[in-house]
Amino acid sequence: MPLQNRVTPANEIIATPHRGLMMGNRGILHGTDRTLGVARWTHPHWISCVTAFKGRRRELMRPGRYTELFFLDEAVALAAGHRPCGECRRADLKHFLALWQQVHGGEIPKAGDLDRHLHKARIDGRRRRQIRHTAPIDDLPDGTFIAGDGPDDAFLVLGDRLLPYSPAGYGPAERRPTGVPVSVMTPRPIVAALNAGYRPIIHPSAG
Helix, strand or coil, X not given: CCCEEEECCCCCEEECCCCCCEEEECCCXXXXXXXXXXXXXXXXXXXXXXXXXXXXXXXXXXXXXXCCEEECCHXXXXXXXXXXXXXXXXXXXXHHHHHHHHHHCCCCCCHHHHHHHHHHHHEECCCCEECCEEEEHXXXXXXXXXXXXXXXXXXXXXXXXXXXXXXXXXXXXEECCXXXXXEECCCHHHHHHHHHCCCCCCCHHHC
């Protein structure tokens, strides 16, 4: 049986046999039986990592160690509110922080300060639900996720296309409409970073 460790654009954690391009961390979420408890995070420092780094190998869901989460790609990780890791993706984090300063002004934030801002924008802690916002589809940059009509529908914005998400990859593209408001899954501050020039790693199935 596959472990429940795959994060969707809706910020749900599911079990699937399909593998993803990115790994993530938001604390210890599992018990000794390698199943998830009630908590879906234990700290605000949600990061996305590469799956191979300096030859390190990890036993998944080892007792007392952080729960290894996985994403189809970085666009999904961003939709769930995960920023680049400062160790295995140092250059990407520096770029993300510089874009944050470009958008918001002031000094380049420290990663911990960034995490606290992102946590307020990505999750309703009381309801444990993803925070979404409405925006004109014409204003959304590549790499943004929007919600579809069904409860599990999610689409990646990429050029003039909308790509339906599945744990296995992206499905056949639909033409991106114009002039309509949509429900945006990617947190507002991350959409701003995408608009400023951040380019996430996209799964090859996007074409």
